[in-house]
Amino acid sequence: MSTLKEKISTILSPLQLSSVATITEEGKPWVRYMMTIGADDLSIRFATFAQSRKVAQIAANPEVHITLGVTNPGVMIPYLQIQGRARFSTEAADRHGFWSEMLAGYFSGPDDPNYGVIIVTPYRIELATPGTHTPEVWTAE
Numbered sequence: 815m816s817t818l819k820e821k822i823s824t825i826l827s828p829l830q831l832s833s834v835a836t837i838t839e840e841g842k843p844w845v846r847y848m849m850t851i852g853a854d855d856l857s858i859r860f861a862t863f864a865q866s867r868k869v870a871q872i873a874a875n876p877e878v879h880i881t882l883g884v885t886n887p888g889v890m891i892p893y894l895q896i897q898g899r900a901r902f903s904t905e906a907a908d909r910h911g912f913w914s915e916m917l918a919g920y921f922s923g924p925d926d927p928n929y930g931v932i933i934v935t936p937y938r939i940e941l942a943t944p945g946t947h948t949p950e951v952w953t954a955e
Contacts, residue, residue: 818952819856822939825883825894826852832882834860836871836900843879844871850882856952858896858934859912861920864904864927872900878934890944898936908933 816824832850835843846868848860858880862868872878876899883893903909906924908931913924921929940949 818941818950821892821950822856822894822941822952823852823854825892825941826856826858827854828852830882830885832858832860832880834868835879836868837875837877838871839874844868850880856936856939858898858936859908860932861912861917862902862930862932863920864902864930868932869902869930872902872932876900880934892941892943895940895942895949896934896936897938898934900932900934902930902932904930 829849829851831847833845834848834850835845838844844867848862850858850860852858878898878900880896880898881893882896884891904927909929910924912931917929923929935954937954939952941952942949
């Protein structure tokens, strides 16, 4: 039997469409779809334009919420609810490490000044499994 962290990592790791919520300057939630990918340490990354409103929102309040895991609404599978803190990075190591040719339609390359990476460090993740009404909960130590 795999550990909770392993189960979460399996759902988190592939590139997938996710709902990412930030807090606006007025204190209201704002949700958008992003293509995210997870790492073994359960951090989540996604590309963004440096001047996007999400970058400004994260600078003002780094709290984010991400929902991911279900790619076909007709087939219910386990999914994740993630609470974390985000930061925007333009560091070369982060930009080059995250770069893929899939981003070439949006940016001229990993050194494009408009390109950056948002990195989310989760502190609470709920694994919801269809058929159960109580999620399994992972929290950062």
